[in-house]
Amino acid sequence: MALRLAKKKGQAQRVVKKIIPQAKKSAKVVEKNTVPTQTGAYTEGIGRRKVATARVRLYTVEGDFAVNGVLAGEYFNTIPDAVRLLRAPLAVTGASETTAVSVKVSGSGTRAQLEAIVHGLARALDKQNAEFHTLLKQEGMLTRDDRMKETRKIGMGGKARRSRQSPRR
Numbered sequence: 001m002a003l004r005l006a007k008k009k010g011q012a013q014r015v016v017k018k019i020i021p022q023a024k025k026s027a028k029v030v031e032k033n034t035v036p037t038q039t040g041a042y043t044e045g046i047g048r049r050k051v052a053t054a055r056v057r058l059y060t061v062e063g064d065f066a067v068n069g070v071l072a073g074e075y076f077n078t079i080p081d082a083v084r085l086l087r088a089p090l091a092v093t094g095a096s097e098t099t100a101v102s103v104k105v106s107g108s109g110t111r112a113q114l115e116a117i118v119h120g121l122a123r124a125l126d127k128q129n130a131e132f133h134t135l136l137k138q139e140g141m142l143t144r145d146d147r148m149k150e151t152r153k154i155g156m157g158g159k160a161r162r163s164r165q166s167p168r169r
Helices: 082-086 088-093 110-128 132-139
Strands: 002-005 012-015 042-049 052-059 065-067 100-106
Touching: 042 110, 052 110, 082 088, 082 110, 088 110, 088 132, 100 110, 110 132
Parallel strands: 065 100
Antiparallel strands: 002 012, 042 052, 052 100
């Protein structure tokens, strides 16, 4: 119940609001095109970029490139040439036709997640075959990009490098 003050009378009036029951909506969850999970022997590599961490599993059977259970092209649909960037370590080593890749990635934004996956995939390929090490190292795919967002400092007005304005005299 709520009280409302009448304009002309100057007295409080009681207002009763009726709750009208609404029809329940059916719980239909629209899922993206999920990819079935791979099973069998795999090689694992962990890649990082900023706060993103990617756990990449490389299977020796033919299959799809799945990121968090979704096809990679759909997961990174906002980034142009994302699939080409993801397949770069496989193209350098020549293992693109014979592998299935499953990735669990979390943290940061989509671009940092993409770079973390490339790093993890390169590490998994290096672990799978030691001959790929020189090829991947020359392309710079085994090097972790350690640039991080600068942390905020106390008394800086909310930004990392901003200084407070001094008062005028």
